[in-house]
Amino acid sequence: MLKKPDHSLDPLLKPRSIAMIGASRRRNSVGNDMIRNLVPSGFSGKVYPINPSYEKLYGWPCYKSIGDLPETVDMAVLSVPNRVLEAVTKEAIAAGARSLVIFASAEEEDELDDRLRDRIAKLARDAGVPVCGANCMGFFNPIHGLRAFTAFHPEPIATGGLTYIAQSGSLLQALLFNDERLRFNLAVSTGQELVTTAADYLDYALEQPETKCVALVLEAIRDPEGFVAALKKANERNIPVVVLKLGRTEAGASFALSHTGAIAGDAEVYEALFRRFGVISVRDLNELAATSLLLCCDKPLAPGGISAVLDSGGERELIVDVASDEGVPFADISEATKKVLEANLDTGLTPENPVDAWGTGRDFEAVFENCLLALMADDDTALGMFVADLSEELDLHAGYVEVCQSVARATDKPLIVMTNYSAWSHRKHAVRLSRSGIVVLDGTVSSLRAIRNAMTYRDFVAQKDMVEEDHPENSRAEYWRSVLRGRQDALTEDEGYSLLRDYGIQVPEFAIVTSADDVAAAACKVGFPLVAKTAEPGILHKSDVGGVILNIANAGEAVEAYRTLSTNLGPRVLLSGMASGDAEMALGLVQDEQFGSFVMIAFGGVWIEILKDSQLSMVPVNADVASRRIADLKMAKVLEGVRGADPCDVPALIETYVRFGHLVADLGEHLSEIDINPVLVSPSGVVAVDSLIIPADAASSSEDMNHAH
Known part of the structure; x- marks a missing residue:
């Protein structure tokens, strides 16, 4: 058999x-x-x-x-x-x-x-x-x-x-x-x-x-x-899984009704998928090879940053500059380590990481070996690097190889030999080092990207945030499924507010009015100042058709605003409290045919499609993931307060992003698009001001909706 x-x-x-x-x-x-x-x-x-x-x-x-x-x-x-x-x-x-x-x-x-x-x-x-x-x-x-x-x-x-x-x-x-x-x-x-x-x-x-x-x-x-x-x-x-994704063209979204579709493309979806499962995404073949070499090393990265020894002050400056560009940290070495370095370095050389260890060249093998051993033993060293542009023509560089082999035998941390120039004239050295368990990487940028990638994977494994498959379903989820199922048009503004509020996302106080007689009482209940918006079904981007009137200060202005909107667009009008914030953000839904629902956070307002400062996450989203995605926004420092302003309530923004992810996880199969913009963030909290929510069954009617606005 x-x-x-x-x-x-x-x-x-x-x-x-x-x-x-x-x-x-x-x-x-x-x-x-x-x-x-x-x-x-x-x-x-x-x-x-x-x-x-x-x-x-x-x-x-x-x-x-x-x-x-x-x-x-x-x-x-x-x-x-x-x-x-x-x-x-x-x-x-x-x-x-x-x-x-x-x-x-x-x-x-x-x-x-x-x-x-x-x-x-x-x-x-x-x-x-x-x-x-x-x-x-x-x-x-x-x-x-x-x-x-x-x-x-x-x-x-x-x-x-x-x-x-x-x-x-x-x-x-x-x-x-x-x-x-x-x-x-x-x-x-x-x-x-x-x-x-x-x-x-x-x-x-x-x-x-x-x-x-x-x-x-x-x-x-x-x-x-x-x-x-x-x-x-x-x-x-x-x-670890390393991916070079080819054909990273942005999906045009010419038929998208929300801003989200216009700024999130195929590349962002793949990157969000890869982040979710700790996949290392690389940009070219050199980075793929370098990252794979490092991740195949038998010695795992320790916590901390790089410690490096070099034989050149110029190469020291180069590696510091590129590491800063690529977001690769150097180890913060201890005073005890610095004392060992100082005892070995020639006069005039500084005991700082990365270490330029070439002085007079006297007894250079012992100097390099002792310095590298001290760095490798430091508690904040994740991995060590010996940086030199090796050549097989120089006996000096054969000495470097022996130094690295000696250090590698004495440490359980990865040791890298890195050359700044990627053209090979050191193949024999590279093979000898590789067979000794030492990783040889060529080219400053691809080498440092490989190190950053390995650190990212190390941190991913340590955080164990690869799984949030389950979350408690919202008690109102089934109700909203019944609202969305079979729905042929977008949710009205008040329905959108109600949905967000049911998922714990802060919205302004609001009321719907359908006649001028009801406006004064409703406006006083909502509170001034307020905003009036058309709430007629089918009008999606209200400001484009003059459907929003701001800064209404009293009941008389509210009645006048209602008459304007009802005459021009129809009798159904939403009154809501005016909200303010120091930063305008946006939340959005991206539905991918292959991988399902993703949620976007971006700096938004009227500039959303110009700024295109966004991050995407696969749903559901936990607080750690939300925090990192927000920190990765290019304008994230705005949330820390600009020109003396108080810092924004970032924990509330993180919680809002998490709750939005839960909403999409519960209801995603019944949703085509969501665009919540702006989401105003202030020192005192977060409030979602406008929303566009399109059910999945309404997607076939999208052409009619586009004509409506």
């Missing part, structure tokens, strides 16, 4: 037998590269080349078809053109192949609705067969001694703890074939992901005992539910 696989992708990524359909001896063909890649890989399973033109290939007997094999195989690698791809896929599945790798594009000319890729996907899904591809380069599994890959690469691939999953084959090769410091346990070019997606590969990687870090290059996430489930598993296992 066959042993049940430990993971559904085992037949694909860890097969015991392989059929290589289309294997060839013709040089520079995919069929030839495929089989030649397998020769040096060390694969210990059965290999069956399939091509009717050959009796043998590279020492293996060659078969005419997969149906002629003496056994069913775990994996069939299909190196055939599109014109026969469907037929060969059917043959492989009929012969019992448990997985497929498809290099061809699975695209035909003049395709309409009945596409080749869809037919291939259906065949594989119906058979329960995982597929790498189509239009992929295949994969390397060095742990299993396996290469199912198109581009021939004769050199061995060093094994390690990095899983690399890329939807771009070229970006996969860039790291896989060019940097000996990176050591892989799996590298996959996923291609079109007809059946098996990046989420599936991520889940597989997280089950492998060798995996220390997973790096992904993503153009799209084709299985959102599976991707989120895998991220949760990564959180549970404390395995």
